[in-house]
Amino acid sequence: MAVTMKAVAERAGVSLPTVSRVINDAAYVNPETRARVLAAIEALQYVPNQAAASLRSNTTKTLALLVPDIASSFWTTLLRGVEDEAMARGFHVFLGNTDDDPGKEARYIEGLIRRRNEGLLIAPTPKSIPLLRRLEQQGMRCVIVHRPFPGVEIDSVRSDAYTSAVILTQHLLAAGHRRIAFIGGEAEQRRLCAYHDTLTAAGYAPDPALVRIGTLSERVGEHLVEALLTLSPPPDAMFIGNNRLAAGALHALGKANAERATPIAIAAFYDSAALSTYAPPMIAAIQPAYEIGRVGARRLFDRLGGKPVESRHILLANQIMVIGGPEPRTNGIDPRDVSPYAV
Amino acid sequence: MAVTMKAVAERAGVSLPTVSRVINDAAYVNPETRARVLAAIEALQYVPNQAAASLRSNTTKTLALLVPDIASSFWTTLLRGVEDEAMARGFHVFLGNTDDDPGKEARYIEGLIRRRNEGLLIAPTPKSIPLLRRLEQQGMRCVIVHRPFPGVEIDSVRSDAYTSAVILTQHLLAAGHRRIAFIGGEAEQRRLCAYHDTLTAAGYAPDPALVRIGTLSERVGEHLVEALLTLSPPPDAMFIGNNRLAAGALHALGKANAERATPIAIAAFYDSAALSTYAPPMIAAIQPAYEIGRVGARRLFDRLGGKPVESRHILLANQIMVIGGPEPRTNGIDPRDVSPYAV
DNA sequence: GTGAAAGCGCTAACAT
C-alpha cells in the first residue's frame, strides 16, 4: 500500500535497520548515511507505521486520561497538565469521557488494553477500583487523579479539600460570622466534615438547619441559597463546597447582597477562573487542576521508568484566593508550582 | 510477553483463524466451538493486540478531532457529537489541542499518520489548508468543522452565522431600535457583514462609531461595552458577535441596565447553555456544536465507506432563542435534530 | 557503523 521503510532503504542504498536507527536516533549513524536516508524519507514522503513498530517493540508511547466530564473546565485544565508532561516525553494522550458510568469506563479500558496503552490516569468511581487492580497485571500502570480512595494501594494525586475547607471556615469565623450555612454535594463529605470540625473546635455548635446537600447543578445551587435566605434570621455567611453549585449560588447571592445593608459573606470551592472576574466578593478555594494532571503524569512516568517512588498518595494544596477588591489577594500559592507533599 | 491468540487457540483446541473469527464476528462459527474459544479467552484473560491486528488488516478504527481549545464548551460539546457517532460504529476518537498553532497542529497530524488514523475532523487555521490537502494522499480522510474556507475542496460542516446574524439584527430593528452597536472579533467578518447588510437593506446607515472589534476575551467584551456606554446618545441596542466577548459584555450590560429606565436591548452569539440561565434578557444565536460534531463524523464515515456524497459543504442552522421571560422562547429548532442543508 | 535474519501477533487468502 503506502511507502514502507524498505522503499526508503532501497532508495538510500542502505539496509532496513539503518533507516530505523536514523528515525529513532537509536544508535550512531554516519552523518553522510544519515543524510542520504533523510533525503530518501523526504523524497518518498515516508511516514513510519506505528502499528508495526509497536508490534515489534512492544511500546506505544501513549497514555490515557479517563475523566467523568470533559465539558467541565476542571478536567480540561487537568488534561492540559497531563498533555504538557506527556508531550515533553514524546507521548500522546488518549482522552475518554466516562460520565461516571462504570459500563462506559470498562469499555474504554478494554480498548486501552487492546491498544497496549502504557499508562492510565483516571478519576474512577468506587466500583471501578477492582477493575483498576487487574490493570497492572495487563501491563498498564495506573494513577488515580483528584478522587480520594483511602486504603487503596493504587497511586493517587489529588488536592487537599479538607484543609482548604478548614481555612475557608476559619476565615468566615475570623470575620465575625456565626450563622454560617453549608451548601454541598453528596460526595463532598470531607468538606462538610471540615466545616463541622472547625465550627466545633472554635466552640460553636453547627446548626443542622444551615446545612443543605443537593445534586450538582447551577439551579440547585440557586434554589438552596434562596431556601436559606427565607430562614429568620438568615445566615450571615455561606460556604459553598462545589464549583457547579457555586455558579448558581453566587448568582442568587449577588442579587440578594445588592439589596442588603450587610452583605452575606461567601466562601466557595470555585474553579471557574474566567468567570471569577465577575463573581461577588468572596474567599475561594481553587483546585490546582493543571498541577494534578502534571504531577499525576509525572508519577506515571516514574512508575513506567521503574524509578523508586517514595509514596503512593500525593496531596497538593489548593490556592486560597480572596476575590472582591480591585486586586485579588491570594495565599501566594501559584498552582503551577505547588510542591506535592506525601501522606 | 502477554498471552497471545496462539495460547487461546491451543487451549480451545482450534486454529488461530477460528479464534480471530470469534473475536471479530467475522464469519459463522459453530456455537460449540465458539463457546470453547470464549471460555479459553476468559480463562486466560486474553485481550487482542490491536497493533498486530492493525498491521495486518491495515485499519485502526480510530479517528481524530483537532480543535483549538478543549477548554471551551463549544468544542467539548462538538467532541461529544463526534464521540457518540464514532462509538456507535466501534471507532475511537483521538483528541488534540492545537491552540491554533500551526506547529502543534503539524506535530499532531504527523502522529496521526504514523498511527494510521483513518479520519480527521479539524478546525484548521488558514495556514493548515495545504497540509490537509496532502493528507488524503496519505490515506486519511478529512472534514473541516465549524470554520469557513470558501473555495477549498475539502468537506466541511459548520453553522450559518450570516443568516443568524441577519435574524438577530432584524429582531433588534423590529423592536424599534436604531442605534445598534456591534461588538465582535477579527474573525467574525460574516457576522459584521450581516449586521451591515441588514441595517442597509432596512434603509439605515450603519454608524462606524458603533462598531467595535476586539480580541476574544471576557475583559475586552466588558471594556467595549463600557466604551460604547460613554457615547452620547448611547446605543439603544447591542449585538455581540462572539461567545467569549459576550460573557464580559453581558456582565457590564447587566449592571448598566439595572440602573436604566429603558434597558439596552441585547443580541448575542452565546453558547454557554449552563450560564444562559443567568444572562440578562436577550436574543441569542446558539450554535449547534453537538450536531456539527455528529454530522461531521457522519460525513467522514460516508467518505470512509466510499458512499457517494452529494455536497462537500454542509451548513447547519443556529438555534435562535429569546432569553428573559420565565420560559425562554425559541425558534423551535432543537439543535439535536436540525437537518443539514448543502451549499 | 552497518547488514542479514528472525519474528512480534494477528488476519487474508486460500483450501478443504
Add this chain to the structure above:
DNA sequence: ATGTTAGCGCTTTCAC
C-alpha cells in the same frame, strides 16, 4: 465450518 500458509512493516539480535 475450520485449518494451512503466508506475510503485514517494523525492531531486535547478532554478526562483521
